[in-house]
Amino acid sequence: MALMFPCPQCGSRPFTEFWCGGELPDGGHGAAGDIEADYARVWLKRNVCGDQPERWFHHAGCRRWISLTRHTVTNLIHDVV
Amino acid sequence: MPKVHLRSHTLEPSYDVVIIGGGGHGLATAYYLAKEFGVRRVVVLERAYIGSGGTGRNTTVLRANYKTPETIRFYKKSFDLYATLAQDLDYNMLRSERGLLWLAHSEPQLRNQRERALQNQHFGVNTVFLGAEQVHEVCPQLDMTAGSKRPILGAAYHPPGAIIRHDAVAWGYAAAAERLGVQIHQGVEVTGLRIEGARCLGVETNRGFIGAGAVLSAVGGYVTQIAEMARIRLPIVTHPLQAFVTEAYKPVLDRIVASADLHIYISQSARGELLVGAEIDPYSSYATRSTFPFLASCASRAIDLFPFMARLRILRQWTGVCDMTPDYSPLMGLTAVDRFCISSGWGTWGFKAIPASGILMAELLASGKVPPLMAPFALDRFRWDRAVPERASAGTH
Ligand SMILES: Cc1cc2nc3c(=O)[nH]c(=O)nc-3n(C[C@H](O)[C@H](O)[C@H](O)COP(=O)(O)OP(=O)(O)OC[C@H]3O[C@@H](n4cnc5c(N)ncnc54)[C@H](O)[C@@H]3O)c2cc1C
Numbered sequence: 001m002a003l004m005f006p007c008p009q010c011g012s013r014p015f016t017e018f019w020c021g022g023e024l025p026d027g028g029h030g031a032a033g034d035i036e037a038d039y040a041r042v043w044l045k046r047n048v049c050g051d052q053p054e055r056w057f058h059h060a061g062c063r064r065w066i067s068l069t070r071h072t073v074t075n076l077i078h079d080v081v
Numbered sequence: 082m083p084k085v086h087l088r089s090h091t092l093e094p095s096y097d098v099v100i101i102g103g104g105g106h107g108l109a110t111a112y113y114l115a116k117e118f119g120v121r122r123v124v125v126l127e128r129a130y131i132g133s134g135g136t137g138r139n140t141t142v143l144r145a146n147y148k149t150p151e152t153i154r155f156y157k158k159s160f161d162l163y164a165t166l167a168q169d170l171d172y173n174m175l176r177s178e179r180g181l182l183w184l185a186h187s188e189p190q191l192r193n194q195r196e197r198a199l200q201n202q203h204f205g206v207n208t209v210f211l212g213a214e215q216v217h218e219v220c221p222q223l224d225m226t227a228g229s230k231r232p233i234l235g236a237a238y239h240p241p242g243a244i245i246r247h248d249a250v251a252w253g254y255a256a257a258a259e260r261l262g263v264q265i266h267q268g269v270e271v272t273g274l275r276i277e278g279a280r281c282l283g284v285e286t287n288r289g290f291i292g293a294g295a296v297l298s299a300v301g302g303y304v305t306q307i308a309e310m311a312r313i314r315l316p317i318v319t320h321p322l323q324a325f326v327t328e329a330y331k332p333v334l335d336r337i338v339a340s341a342d343l344h345i346y347i348s349q350s351a352r353g354e355l356l357v358g359a360e361i362d363p364y365s366s367y368a369t370r371s372t373f374p375f376l377a378s379c380a381s382r383a384i385d386l387f388p389f390m391a392r393l394r395i396l397r398q399w400t401g402v403c404d405m406t407p408d409y410s411p412l413m414g415l416t417a418v419d420r421f422c423i424s425s426g427w428g429t430w431g432f433k434a435i436p437a438s439g440i441l442m443a444e445l446l447a448s449g450k451v452p453p454l455m456a457p458f459a460l461d462r463f464r465w466d467r468a469v470p471e472r473a474s475a476g477t478h
């Protein structure tokens with residue numbers, strides 16, 4: 001059984017319709033303006049083993065970004081926006 | 082043949098070097114510390130059993146056909162060490178030279194493979210560019226039309242490309258390290274690092290504290306957990322990588338065949354199984370669950386290259402977790418914490434790196450100085466815009 005994502009626009013869809021945009025950085029996506037903070041935000045990962053906030057792009061559907069929390073061992077998904 | 086089962090030792094309160102992780106990288110480092118640098122109070126702590134991580138799950142491809150000068154030199158050293166490893170460790174590893182074809186089915190990949198061949202030759206690595214007719218000569222079993230979908234236009238051919246028995250690599254290093262006085266403890270999990278004044282003093286484990294002159298993390302896809310214990314964040318994302326074998330078949334494929342455009346590679350094991358590997362799962366995960374979509378898509382691509390495989394049955398499918406870096410190169414060396422080193426970024430390509438990484442890591446731990454061959458792979462290279470881009474050639478094996 002393929003991993004299914006609940007897209008707020010399109011309903012439950014298989015993960016192959018999405019691109020994984022990776023984990024959400026701590027302070028969101030805006031530039032911090034400080035070179036050390038920017039380096040950390042761009043390159044260093046939390047790579048969580050457990051519930052991880054992520055962004056996914058529904059390329060074969062509504063073509064919008066969605067944010068959600070996915071458990072990186074069980075793949076259980078919650079908090080979709 | 083030396084005795085292969087590990088002796089049992091009492092865990093001592095401290096060692097000169099504590100190595101976390103009994104995969105190939107940890108075991109090789111332990112062996113070279115004792116063999117080449119005379120450091121014998123070394124312990125390897127493995128939470129499960131040795132070789133239970135990527136080292137016992139990989140598809141065993143050995144090759145040196147990388148793209149950047151830094152990595153070609155590094156992997157060539159590893160390849161050369163592998164060539165005599167069975168003799169050095171007195172352990173049969175069933176190493177078998179097959180010749181590795183890296184197919185191109187598109188103009189961009191054709192350029193890429195031609196460039197790779199030239200770059201390899203410049204650094205003394207035997208890789209040649211072949212046109213479609215020559216590819217057919219080297220491997221007549223291939224369907225040159227790839228299932229009438231993406232005709233094969235050419236390939237980079239690396240004659241020394243080989244396979245070797247992965248369990249034997251882990252056990253060979255373990256047995257040889259033990260003979261030199263290294264202790265290997267299975268079922269011991271590291272749960273914390275003791276750090277005082279930016280200096281690592283030892284590790285916390287399920288069997289209590291163990292003091293250390295130096296600590297090495299060599300835990301493959303789990304490196305983020307160990308680094309976190311030292312409050313270090315790494316440019317690493319953990320992805321699963323899957324593979325499968327068919328039931329044994331008569332000897333039919335003597336080459337290793339990889340396709341850059343189909344993201345797949347195939348070889349036949351000594352037992353006759355056809356071994357098929359492909360790309361990482363497209364999202365991060367620590368799960369070692371295998372998936373049916375992977376199996377279905379991978380099997381159909383394999384059949385495109387070798388139509389006879391349509392008649393074979395799947396015997397087994399499995400998954401390992403890989404510590405992927407943004408540039409597909411290793412991530413190894415000193416950290417911001419004194420006496421704490423990391424060997425990681427082995428991703429989907431690190432099995433072939435075990436001997437070179439082991440000997441260089443041992444040198445670093447013994448001397449405190451980063452060997453020149455290791456220097457390009459420093460943990461903070463992205464801070465200084467010094468990526469070592471290998472995405473095109475690290476492939477998935
Ligand atoms: C399907 C697949 C195919 C691959 N094919 C190839 C290939 O063809 N060629 C190639 O070069 N590479 C390949 N690779 C990559 C290669 O397998 C890895 O890069 C390599 O095995 C990593 O070795 P390691 O010693 O760093 O880690 P591992 O072998 O994963 O060892 C790490 C060990 O650390 C232990 N550990 C983890 N946490 C702790 C803790 N807290 N305390 C104590 N112990 C701990 C684990 O139990 C594990 O045994 C492949 C990988 C996979 C999954």
Ligand SMILES: [Zn+2]
Pocket residue numbers: 007008009010011058061062063064
């Ligand atoms: Zn959608």
